[in-house]
Amino acid sequence: MADPxxxxxxxxxxxxxxxxxxRAVDGLSYDLHRGExxxxxxESGSGKSVHALSVMRLIPTPxxxxxxxxxxxEGRDLLKLSDEQMRRIRGNRIAMVFxxxxxxxxxxxxxxxxxxxxIILHQHLDKRAAWTRAAEMLERVKIPLARxxxxxxxxxxxxxxxxxxxxxMALSCNPSVLIADEPTTALDVTIQAQIIxxxxxxxxxFGTSIIMITHNLGVVAEMCDxxxxxxxxxxxxxxxxxxxxQEPKHPYTWGLLHSVPKLYERRERLIPxxxxxxxxxxxxxxxxxxxxxxxxMEICVQADPPDFPVGPTHTAKCxxxxxxxxxxxxxxxxxxxxxxxxxxxx
Amino acid sequence: MARLPASGSPAVPRPGPGxxxxxxAQGSGQGFWALAWYRFRHHKVALAGAAVVLVLVxxxxxxxxxxxxxxxxxxxxxxxxxxxxxxxxxxxTIGHDVFTRLLYAGRVSLLVGFSAAVxxxxxGILIGATAxxxxxxxDNVLMRITDVSLALPDLPILIVLSxxxxxxxxxxxxxxSLFAWRGVARLVRGEVLKLRGQEFADAARALGATDLRxxxxxxxxxxxxxxIVAATLIVGGAILTEAxxxxxxxxxxxxxxxxxxxxxxxxxxxxxxxxxxxxGRSGPPAQALGHRxxxxxx
Numbered sequence: 001m002a003d004p005x006x007x008x009x010x011x012x013x014x015x016x017x018x019x020x021x022x023r024a025v026d027g028l029s030y031d032l033h034r035g036e037x038x039x040x041x042x043e044s045g046s047g048k049s050v051h052a053l054s055v056m057r058l059i060p061t062p063x064x065x066x067x068x069x070x071x072x073x074e075g076r077d078l079l080k081l082s083d084e085q086m087r088r089i090r091g092n093r094i095a096m097v098f099x100x101x102x103x104x105x106x107x108x109x110x111x112x113x114x115x116x117x118x119i120i121l122h123q124h125l126d127k128r129a130a131w132t133r134a135a136e137m138l139e140r141v142k143i144p145l146a147r148x149x150x151x152x153x154x155x156x157x158x159x160x161x162x163x164x165x166x167x168x169m170a171l172s173c174n175p176s177v178l179i180a181d182e183p184t185t186a187l188d189v190t191i192q193a194q195i196i197x198x199x200x201x202x203x204x205x206f207g208t209s210i211i212m213i214t215h216n217l218g219v220v221a222e223m224c225d226x227x228x229x230x231x232x233x234x235x236x237x238x239x240x241x242x243x244x245x246q247e248p249k250h251p252y253t254w255g256l257l258h259s260v261p262k263l264y265e266r267r268e269r270l271i272p273x274x275x276x277x278x279x280x281x282x283x284x285x286x287x288x289x290x291x292x293x294x295x296x297m298e299i300c301v302q303a304d305p306p307d308f309p310v311g312p313t314h315t316a317k318c319x320x321x322x323x324x325x326x327x328x329x330x331x332x333x334x335x336x337x338x339x340x341x342x343x344x345x346x
Numbered sequence: 347m348a349r350l351p352a353s354g355s356p357a358v359p360r361p362g363p364g365x366x367x368x369x370x371a372q373g374s375g376q377g378f379w380a381l382a383w384y385r386f387r388h389h390k391v392a393l394a395g396a397a398v399v400l401v402l403v404x405x406x407x408x409x410x411x412x413x414x415x416x417x418x419x420x421x422x423x424x425x426x427x428x429x430x431x432x433x434x435x436x437x438x439t440i441g442h443d444v445f446t447r448l449l450y451a452g453r454v455s456l457l458v459g460f461s462a463a464v465x466x467x468x469x470g471i472l473i474g475a476t477a478x479x480x481x482x483x484x485d486n487v488l489m490r491i492t493d494v495s496l497a498l499p500d501l502p503i504l505i506v507l508s509x510x511x512x513x514x515x516x517x518x519x520x521x522x523s524l525f526a527w528r529g530v531a532r533l534v535r536g537e538v539l540k541l542r543g544q545e546f547a548d549a550a551r552a553l554g555a556t557d558l559r560x561x562x563x564x565x566x567x568x569x570x571x572x573x574i575v576a577a578t579l580i581v582g583g584a585i586l587t588e589a590x591x592x593x594x595x596x597x598x599x600x601x602x603x604x605x606x607x608x609x610x611x612x613x614x615x616x617x618x619x620x621x622x623x624x625x626g627r628s629g630p631p632a633q634a635l636g637h638r639x640x641x642x643x644x
Contacts, residue, residue, distance in 0.1 A: 056552055091553035098552075103545040108567045117563070118553040169553065 003075070004031035005209050006055070006094075006177055011069035013047075013054045016062060020281040024050040024064075026233040030226075032177065037203065037210040039224035039241070041217065041256070045277055047233035048213045049099075052179045055211075056096055057086050073177070092122035095170035099182040101162035105154035111138070112150030115169050122173045137168040140205075141198060160191035167199065171206060178203075179211045184219060196222050217260050221245065226313075229253050232278055232288035238307075239314035246341050249316035251293045251333070254340035287318070295333055299324045406452035413446040418601045438611050447603040454604045455585045458518055462584035465523035467577040470530025471566060477531070478538030479561050489535065492528050500525050504587065508596040518597055522587050526580045533576055537569035 009029050015022040025047040032038050040048050053059050054066055057078060071078040073094065078086065090096075095118075098104045106114060115134035119125055125133065131150070138146035141164040154162060163183060170178055180199065184192035200223060203210055212223055220227055220241065227244045229237040229252065237250040248254055255273035275292040278284065284291065286301040293300065299319050308321035319325055320333045386392055405412060414434075421441040430436070435444040477488040504521060511517040541547060542565060550560050585605075591597030592606025600607055 058548065058551055087554045087556065089554070090551070091555075096549075096552040098545050098549055100545050104549045106546045106550070106564050106568070108570075109563070117550070117555065121554050121559075166549070169549075 004072075005034050005074065006032040006211075007070075007072040008051075008055070009070040009072065011051065011054060011071065012067045013050050013059060013064060014067050015064045017281075022280045023233050023283065024280060025054060026280075026283075028069075028228075028230070028233070028235050030228050030235065030238060032209050032211060034176070034209055035203075035207050036226065037212055037224045039220040039227040040211060040213045040230060041215065041220055041227060042230035043215055043277060045280070046230040047280075048215075048230055049181050050233075051230075052096065052181045052211070052213055055179060056090055056094065057081075058090075088122070091118045091170075091175070092173045093175050094177040094179065095173070095175040096179045096181065097163070097166050097170050097183045100186050101159050101166055102186070104166055105162055107154055110151050110153055111157070111165050115150070115165070115172050118169055118172050133172065134168075137172045138165070140171070140202065141165070141168040143168075160187055160194065163187060163191075163195055164198065167195075167202070171202060171208065174206055174208075176209060177211065178208045179213070181213045182215070183212075184216070185214070192219075199223065217256060229256070232283065233280060234288065234317065235307075236289065236317040237315070239311070243311065243314050247311065247314070248337055248340050249310045249314065249321065250289075250318050251295050251320070251336070252289050254336055255292075257340040295320060295329065295336070297325060297329065402452060403456065406449055406456055409446075409449035409453055413443075413449050415443040415446045417442070417447050417450040417603050419443065419446070438608070442603075444608070447608060448605075451603040451605045451608055454515060454598055454602060455588060458515060458522070458588045458598075458604075459581040459585040461515075461519040462522040462526060462588075463577045463580040465519060466526035466580050466584075467530050467573055469523065469527040470576075471534050471569075471573065473527065474531035474534030474536075475538050475561055475566055475569075478535035479542055479557070479565065481539075485535070488531075492531050495525075496528050501590075504591060505594065505596060508591050515598065515602075518588055518591065519584075521591075522584045525587075526584060530573055530576050530580075533572055534566070534569050537572065538565050541565045541568050 007030075011025055011028045012023070013025040015024055028047070028051055030038065030040075040051065042048050050059070050064075055071055055078070057066075059066060066079060069079070073089070078089070081089070105111065112131055112134045115137055116127070116130040119130040119133050120127070123130075135147050135150045138150055143149055143161060143164055149156075154165075157165065163186075167183075183199070184195050187195060196219060199210065202208070210223070212219065214220060224241050226240050227238070228235045229244070229250065231252050237244070237248070237253050239249075244253065245257070248257060252273070255271075258271040259273065261270060273292055278288050278291065284301065286299075286303055287293070287296075287305050290296045290300040297319060299305075305317050305319045305322070307315040307317050308319075310316045310321050320330060325333070386396075419442070421437065421443075423441070433443050433445065435448060438444055438447075473488055473492070477485040504525065507521045507524070508518070511521050538561075542560075547560055547564055550564050555564075588597055588604060589606035589609065592604045593610045595607070595610060597606050598604035600611075
């Protein structure tokens, strides 16, 4: 395969607080290829959003700091760029859509002014040309009467419309990478589907690579090619979209699949994952999921498991796939994995 | 404010084909301004206040054509005259026409008031926004300076400074704004502190905007509503301070008239010839009204 467009290597972002060091992202690695959509899945506090801000180099410092790792974008390490060089990449080559469309737009500027801003900043068009382009972008994201609505203020738009505006802003400079941080979480379900559809369509047209950060496995199934499942700041399973639903390997992934409601299936109740995610301040020495894991073995609380290859382009950070696990334990795990995959029958 | 068309539409205009012909610059402001104008027209007190301000501004700006004399004209044969048709508000100790001087003095007072407000608000925005945005030691230093300057007694220092800087309009404006920026600075700092954590600031940064751009284009405009209110209050305060300094003889120096130095001129006759101190009656009420109306206007 060709060189990846964006390659994150062993990224570690810590926050130094009064209570101790919060290891928000602790050794994340992945590759993003051109035109690909990578899903980053995990529950709240798993480090998904912090990772996104790290890639944009928008971590507030202090208290946050990227302590280790590389973020290679087109071969250059973003962490080594000057602030000025990084500024030219933000919004231009790598753009971001935030979760909360209601507060991500400046209330005192018209949306045309806000879309035009990125265009003026990076493409050095004059005002009129930038304005025309802003109106075009608004049309691309299917806002009715776009040419008139560029002159409207954010409060004159609904949440879904505003998210469309955010997408228009993010794509206005035709970036190679779009980081979407839970872009549909704050929206109604019907609007969510429209936004997903819109993003897929624009991805086809613009050839943008997307990093889709979400806790919604439905969104992953709709959009993504590859998936990284994160837990407590670490990637615990990395694979393709097909395999995550058909052959999930990590017990945490099974838990996630068990807790997704299904429309066509009458389940008495969802099976939540027992317990709480660990505090990121003092993680136990072993696997961070071990305290909640029904398959935890002795080794799991003693040492953090490395990534084990469990198939082509599929790794799981779990001792069940090492020679530490007995045949019996492996069998039980395989059965559980099968049960979890059967849930996603679609 | 009267330059806006009274469209009569009660709410923000809906986007429709009719809006297409508007120029961007005009269209971008229309929804907001139309709404503000609509509210304003239906607020009787605001309208009354605006009318007073408007009359004051017009009369003082048109002092040239309206006034029957020049403000420095002296008629030594007609000193301390009572109001008459020749001298509408009488004359003062050295034979100046009081009505004429009242008009010109209003011009000086309003000029001082508005200039001081603009200067103080600009300085306040600059200092407050810097402190709020960058935080840390810079914030600490700037805010401690603000606190210290707030703790100093204004009037004695004003008097001392005016001794050296007063006399000219520019000097007075400088001295007054030296004491008026603090409130604005605190206000803006607080707002910027709150706003910089909001998502649209992050979004702007994610678009590659520089610090300066985020501050000037995204944060400061969002703080303007309270700043405008504060600045209007400064206008009134500055007019009164100027009057006080001039009254003490260290503000605007004669022959240039100001409401303050006219009062000073009149104070000797306050008991002996109350009718001949019309400036004593009309000066302060005019200021008070201007002050009030000014604040309501916001």
